[in-house]
Amino acid sequence: MQRPVVTTLLADATAAAVAVLDLAFPRHCAGCGRTVDRPQGHLCWECFRTIEWRxxxxxxxxxxxxxxxxxxxxxxxxxxxxxxxxxxxxxxxxxxxxxxxxxxxxxxxxxxxxxxxxxxxxxxxxxxxxxxxxxxxxxxxxxxxxxxxxxxxxxxxxxxxxxxxxxxxxxxxxxxxxxxxxxxxxxxxxxxxxxxxxxxxxxxxxxxxxxxxxxxxxxxxxxxxxxxxxxxxxxxxxxxxxxxxxxxxx
Ligand SMILES: [Zn+2]
Ligand SMILES: [Zn+2]
CATH class of the missing domain: 3.40.50.2020 (Rossmann fold)
Structure with a gap:
């Protein structure tokens, strides 16, 4: 199902804001120190994958x-x-x-x-x-x-x-x-x-x-x-x- 235009616009705006913030203040991974490649948080995918889940x-x-x-x-x-x-x-x-x-x-x-x-x-x-x-x-x-x-x-x-x-x-x-x-x-x-x-x-x-x-x-x-x-x-x-x-x- 297609998302309503308003929520799509909002999501785009939020993603754009995150991208701009990331440019100004890059988020560094708490595990390896590299720039975080996920849309949120302070852990890169590679480090996230190493967590041993219960x-x-x-x-x-x-x-x-x-x-x-x-x-x-x-x-x-x-x-x-x-x-x-x-x-x-x-x-x-x-x-x-x-x-x-x-x-x-x-x-x-x-x-x-x-x-x-x-x-x-x-x-x-x-x-x-x-x-x-x-x-x-x-x-x-x-x-x-x-x-x-x-x-x-x-x-x-x-x-x-x-x-x-x-x-x-x-x-x-x-x-x-x-x-x-x-x-x-x-x-x-x-x-x-x-x-x-x-x-x-x-x-x-x-x-x-x-x-x-x-x-x-x-x-x-x-x-x-x-x-x-x-x-x-x-x-x-x-x-x-x-x-x-x-x-x-x-
Ligand atoms: Zn990492
Ligand atoms: Zn026990």
């Missing part, structure tokens, strides 16, 4: 990728040992290669312009794995105020806000508070991570949460200890269902 052979609970053919729903070993407080967690891609590089720039390098690219990946993940229409609120994993002051922003909150706009759902960033600054988790094992984040969060306004479906957002999920602790708080405050989505899975 398949369907995953733990039904935490989304852990299973290196085997599976024909039935199952929980991974970690989820059986310590059932997480969230109902389901999924990630867009593997925390490796260009995705790892982008997330690193986004989180530690002040590259907040990558937010739209990352939110787009997150959006695809949410549409693929969750009933997006049933999400009542999008909730970012909070950062401790001290850390946020140092970094200038909470990367999870930026992602959550951008995703919420795409889903047309409210982003409720201040429903949770980080009550305790926790040491970095990078070198900790699963058990230590669970200890590390215990009682690190508090729900500010349980009335917002009660009976609702919350979608918790973070940039990366590793063992899921942080997201599980956040989810436990939301559940204790009366959340009916807690889902979680991250851009990447470590």
């Amino acid at each position: 398949g369907t052979a995953v733990c039904q609970r935490c989304g852990l990728l299973i290196e085997a053919r599976v024909t039935h729903a199952f929980d991974c070993h970690a989820c059986q040992e310590h059932p997480p407080a969230f109902d389901r967690a999924r990630s867009a891609g593997r925390f490796a290669g260009v995705l790892r590089e982008m997330l690193h720039q986004f989180k530690y390098g002040g590259a907040t312009w990558l937010c739209a690219d990352l939110a787009e990946l997150l959006h695809g993940c949410v549409l693929a794995h969750f009933a997006a229409a049933e999400v009542d609120m999008v909730v970012p994993v909070p950062l401790h105020t001290q850390k946020q002051r140092e970094r200038g922003y909470n990367q999870a909150a930026l992602l959550a806000a951008a995703l919420a706009r795409r889903l047309q759902r409210p982003c409720v960033a201040d429903v949770l508070a980080r009550t305790r600054a926790t040491p970095t988790q990078t070198h900790l094992h699963a058990n230590q991570r669970r200890q590390n984040v215990r009682q690190a969060f508090a729900v500010r306004s349980p009335a917002w949460v009660r009976g609702r479906t919350a979608l918790v957002i973070d940039d990366v999920m590793t063992t899921g200890a942080t997201i599980s602790e956040v989810s436990a708080n939301l559940k204790r405050a009366g959340a009916w269902r807690v889902w979680a989505a991250t851009v990447a899975r470590g």
Whole structure:
């Protein structure tokens, strides 16, 4: 079917505006540094193709990728040992290669312009794995105020806000508070991570949460200890269902 003339003109005008902007301010790929050949974003086709997407052979609970053919729903070993407080967690891609590089720039390098690219990946993940229409609120994993002051922003909150706009759902960033600054988790094992984040969060306004479906957002999920602790708080405050989505899975 032919598109109406007005939308065609508008699309042409937008494409022309992008082309002009690209001439003045070329967009460089966050992966390889070359000029981006896609109409939007900061990732060239070649780098985009290298992202390792998460398949369907995953733990039904935490989304852990299973290196085997599976024909039935199952929980991974970690989820059986310590059932997480969230109902389901999924990630867009593997925390490796260009995705790892982008997330690193986004989180530690002040590259907040990558937010739209990352939110787009997150959006695809949410549409693929969750009933997006049933999400009542999008909730970012909070950062401790001290850390946020140092970094200038909470990367999870930026992602959550951008995703919420795409889903047309409210982003409720201040429903949770980080009550305790926790040491970095990078070198900790699963058990230590669970200890590390215990009682690190508090729900500010349980009335917002009660009976609702919350979608918790973070940039990366590793063992899921942080997201599980956040989810436990939301559940204790009366959340009916807690889902979680991250851009990447470590
Ligand atoms: Zn590239
Ligand atoms: Zn699992």
